[in-house]
Amino acid sequence: MGKIKIKIDYSICGDGNKIDPRDCTICLKVCDPAIFLLHQSIKYQKEDDPYDPKIWRVTPVYPSLCILCMKCVEQCPENAIKIRN
Amino acid sequence: MCDHCLKHGTAGKWYLNAKLYSEELAKELDLKEFMLEQYKTFEAMQVRNFGGFSAVGMGYKMQLPIISRIVKYTAEKMLHTEKPSRNPFKAEGHIGQVVPLDDAIAILETCVPEDSLIMKYCMCRYMHKGEKEACCINFGIMSEIIDKLPRFIPEPEDSKYRLTKEEAIEKFTEFNKKGYIGTIWYGAYPYINNLCACQTPMCAGFRPRTEFGIKSIFKAEYVVENNPNNCQGCKKCITMCQFGAIDFDEKAKRALIDQSKCYGCGNCLLACRFEALNLVARKEIPALAGNY
Ligand code: SF4
Ligand code: SF4
Ligand code: SF4
Ligand code: SF4
Ligand code: SF4
Numbered sequence: 001m002g003k004i005k006i007k008i009d010y011s012i013c014g015d016g017n018k019i020d021p022r023d024c025t026i027c028l029k030v031c032d033p034a035i036f037l038l039h040q041s042i043k044y045q046k047e048d049d050p051y052d053p054k055i056w057r058v059t060p061v062y063p064s065l066c067i068l069c070m071k072c073v074e075q076c077p078e079n080a081i082k083i084r085n
Numbered sequence: 086m087c088d089h090c091l092k093h094g095t096a097g098k099w100y101l102n103a104k105l106y107s108e109e110l111a112k113e114l115d116l117k118e119f120m121l122e123q124y125k126t127f128e129a130m131q132v133r134n135f136g137g138f139s140a141v142g143m144g145y146k147m148q149l150p151i152i153s154r155i156v157k158y159t160a161e162k163m164l165h166t167e168k169p170s171r172n173p174f175k176a177e178g179h180i181g182q183v184v185p186l187d188d189a190i191a192i193l194e195t196c197v198p199e200d201s202l203i204m205k206y207c208m209c210r211y212m213h214k215g216e217k218e219a220c221c222i223n224f225g226i227m228s229e230i231i232d233k234l235p236r237f238i239p240e241p242e243d244s245k246y247r248l249t250k251e252e253a254i255e256k257f258t259e260f261n262k263k264g265y266i267g268t269i270w271y272g273a274y275p276y277i278n279n280l281c282a283c284q285t286p287m288c289a290g291f292r293p294r295t296e297f298g299i300k301s302i303f304k305a306e307y308v309v310e311n312n313p314n315n316c317q318g319c320k321k322c323i324t325m326c327q328f329g330a331i332d333f334d335e336k337a338k339r340a341l342i343d344q345s346k347c348y349g350c351g352n353c354l355l356a357c358r359f360e361a362l363n364l365v366a367r368k369e370i371p372a373l374a375g376n377y
Binding site: 025026028029033034040042053059064065 | 125126128129131132133140141142143144145147148211212213214215216234235236286287292296
């Protein structure tokens with residue numbers, strides 16, 4: 001049984017870089033098994049507003065539930081998602 | 086009745102005990118700071134590492150027999166703990182149960198403190214689907230906590246933020262009719278503060294159980310039973326069930342219920358126009374005794 005590896009390029013999307021995933025959320029919306037998680041990227045948090053952290057990223061948190069439909073890869077406007085089986 | 090209810094319940098149900106909703110309890114446990122800390126970065130809970138484990142890649146960990154036993158043991162121990170919570174970044178003592186409409190109404194009418202009801206955006210739908218849907222009913226100290234966290238507060242066109250009891254009951258009934266599953270949660274054991282309207286696969290409360298066999302949520306005190314004489318075979322109930330507990334019997338042209346899969350949410354009942362379904366106490370069904 002091969003493991004599915006899903007990689008997001010955080011130099012493009014998330015961690016305060018070009019795209020704030022909260023403004024996009026396309027990968028989250030197209031994924032039927034909802035394997036992604038949109039969350040604060042804790043490591044990169046600046047102290048400015050602890051109540052509403054400003055820096056977020058998307059983590060593929062349940063890759064084993066991925067059905068390889070490739071919708072996220074095809075529809076990510078920044079080509080930031082790669083999947084290897 | 087599960088062990089938990091025998092120990093904590095009123096009328097055999099832990100969630101019908103008004104004490105567990107009280108301001109005094111929240112004070113006694115000093116939960117305000119704790120929960121504010123937790124909700125500031127709630128969405129990041131699943132990526133935090135505890136004892137060497139996080140939920141990331143959970144499915145693959147669960148395919149390894151020894152690791153899966155350790156993960157299940159560690160996760161259930163954390164979720165089911167009855168010790169006061171110490172670490173706001175862990176889902177300690179965060180366990181819930183499915184509640185059908187009547188019990189949810191009883192909770193709202195008799196247990197929830199007056200004037201503290203709010204409607205917030207559901208965390209699970211946002212963090213797993215990017216959807217902002219106002220369908221999480223909170224109360225008690227949660228209203229003060231969410232006041233400070235604007236990302237959870239619904240835009241006026243999505244929902245009113247503060248609700249009266251009547252409005253909360255009306256909203257919850259609407260959610261059930263849409264097929265959302267009612268669940269009641271300890272925020273941190275044993276303080277109760279959330280009445281949720283959940284959907285799989287997004288709900289982070291159901292997923293560990295439905296996908297990985299970790300008891301992150303208990304099934305309801307009820308289970309559905311059908312009356313085949315009334316069933317017209319319209320299949321409405323089948324599309325309503327999020328757990329695949331209802332099948333169609335092609336020969337008899339009737340709905341066929343697998344009680345071992347039923348979580349007792351009661352949503353199928355609300356969809357049936359022929360009074361062919363009803364809820365019965367789970368503990369009365371010998372084959373299901375103890376299957377919560
Ligand atoms: S390939 Fe399909 S199932 Fe897998 S992560 Fe992408 S959208 Fe989800
Ligand atoms: S679809 Fe691409 S750009 Fe949009 S949130 Fe997902 S990874 Fe980021
Ligand atoms: S438990 Fe249910 S309603 Fe509450 S946040 Fe999660 S999915 Fe939403
Ligand atoms: S909704 Fe009622 S009548 Fe229709 S199939 Fe289900 S049980 Fe039968
Ligand atoms: S069969 Fe059980 S789990 Fe499915 S909708 Fe009906 S009550 Fe809920």
